[in-house]
Amino acid sequence: RILGVALVGLGRYSTRQLGPALKETKWCKLTGVVTGSKEKGEQWAKDYGFPAQHIYSYDTMARMADNKDIDIVYVVTPNGLHAEHAIAAAKAGKHVICEKPMANTVEECDQIIAACKAAKVKLSMGYRLHFDPYHKELMRLAKEKDFGAFTSMTGDRGFVMQNKVWRADKKLAGGGPLMDLGIYVIHGACMAANCVAPVVVTAQFLPKTKPDMFTDVEEGISWTMEFANGGACTAKTSYQHSADKFRAEGPKGWIDFKEHAFTYRGMVVETSRGPINYKPPNQQALQMDDFANCILTNRQSVVSGELGRRDLVIIEAIYKAAATGKRVEVKA
Numbered sequence: 224r225i226l227g228v229a230l231v232g233l234g235r236y237s238t239r240q241l242g243p244a245l246k247e248t249k250w251c252k253l254t255g256v257v258t259g260s261k262e263k264g265e266q267w268a269k270d271y272g273f274p275a276q277h278i279y280s281y282d283t284m285a286r287m288a289d290n291k292d293i294d295i296v297y298v299v300t301p302n303g304l305h306a307e308h309a310i311a312a313a314k315a316g317k318h319v320i321c322e323k324p325m326a327n328t329v330e331e332c333d334q335i336i337a338a339c340k341a342a343k344v345k346l347s348m349g350y351r352l353h354f355d356p357y358h359k360e361l362m363r364l365a366k367e368k369d370f371g372a373f374t375s376m377t378g379d380r381g382f383v384m385q386n387k388v389w390r391a392d393k394k395l396a397g398g399g400p401l402m403d404l405g406i407y408v409i410h411g412a413c414m415a416a417n418c419v420a421p422v423v424v425t426a427q428f429l430p431k432t433k434p435d436m437f438t439d440v441e442e443g444i445s446w447t448m449e450f451a452n453g454g455a456c457t458a459k460t461s462y463q464h465s466a467d468k469f470r471a472e473g474p475k476g477w478i479d480f481k482e483h484a485f486t487y488r489g490m491v492v493e494t495s496r497g498p499i500n501y502k503p504p505n506q507q508a509l510q511m512d513d514f515a516n517c518i519l520t521n522r523q524s525v526v527s528g529e530l531g532r533r534d535l536v537i538i539e540a541i542y543k544a545a546a547t548g549k550r551v552e553v554k555a
């Protein structure tokens with residue numbers, strides 16, 4: 224059986240990545256949308272070949288309960304709306320995929336997890352890099368310790384925001400680039416640390432060069448994460464510089480994501496043994512197919528809600544460290 228997916232929020236990520244990926248998936252396909260724009264919904268229905276009755280608005284999500292052609296609801300709205308939309312989907316009896324960051328706060332993550340448990344539906348995160356061969360190699364190296372345990376990590380991710388959009392609005396974004404981009408470095412460092420969370424973080428907000436744009440969120444932040452084995456990651460993220468790199472070093476070698484470390488095309492990766500080259504897959508198609516397969520075979524997703532929550536625990540600790548100037552313990 225091919226499962227039906229409804230995308231909630233038809234912005235850039237849905238339009239450019241998830242919709243097209245759903246034309247490549249084997250176990251699921253697009254069968255509905257939730258949007259604030261009826262015209263946009265009608266265009267999607269035409270483009271993807273589903274009936275107009277499968278177009279919902281954010282207020283009518285409960286009606287999806289009656290739609291047998293929708294099995295999975297994929298929440299792709301601004302971060303501050305993830306909890307509301309994920310919970311509405313669970314209450315309608317649909318399995319849920321939630322985009323990153325899972326929600327604005329750990330408390331909201333708990334509410335999503337509880338709603339999915341209560342509705343007996345599965346929950347997963349849009350953590351597409353778990354299905355990327357380079358990041359799988361990072362996880363393999365971390366597990367099998369070819370280079371010894373990775374003890375020194377560095378990461379930087381940023382882009383230059385030209386106009387103030389929801390990503391710079393605390394209510395909708397939960398915070399600044401740490402929520403949107405820094406989360407990738409956090410997640411990558413935890414992969415390099417063989418799937419464990421850091422135990423202590425320190426952090427400093429970067430000075431604001433555009434205080435009018437970044438009124439209630441940080442423009443940039445640098446932070447460190449210390450792991451129980453003595454390893455550490457130094458990281459930076461910003462909405463005023465471009466970067467996308469990550470490096471992990473162990474006593475016997477290293478892996479370096481030199482370019483496009485956390486995106487879906489143009490990754491340039493080298494290890495101390497030499498360059499590595501994989502054919503880049505469609506990460507989003509693999510991620511959605513894996514979740515469909517989890518539902519069909521009744522197994523838990525590797526990109527679970529708990530993993531999404533863990534990253535929010537780390538993010539909250541980093542914000543606390545930056546606000547207080549103190550070392551903050553992470554209770555993930």
Ligand code: NAD
Binds near residue numbers: 236302351389
């Ligand atoms: P976007 O601004 O392009 O789209 C957001 C959509 O939400 C729009 O269609 C907008 O109309 C809708 N929306 C509903 N209520 C809204 C409100 N009150 N204010 C603003 N917009 C509202 O954003 P995007 O880049 O598509 O990001 C959406 C989500 O996907 C975010 O959580 C983001 O972190 C995540 N994302 C993930 C990846 C990834 O690689 N996994 C990439 C991009 C975005």
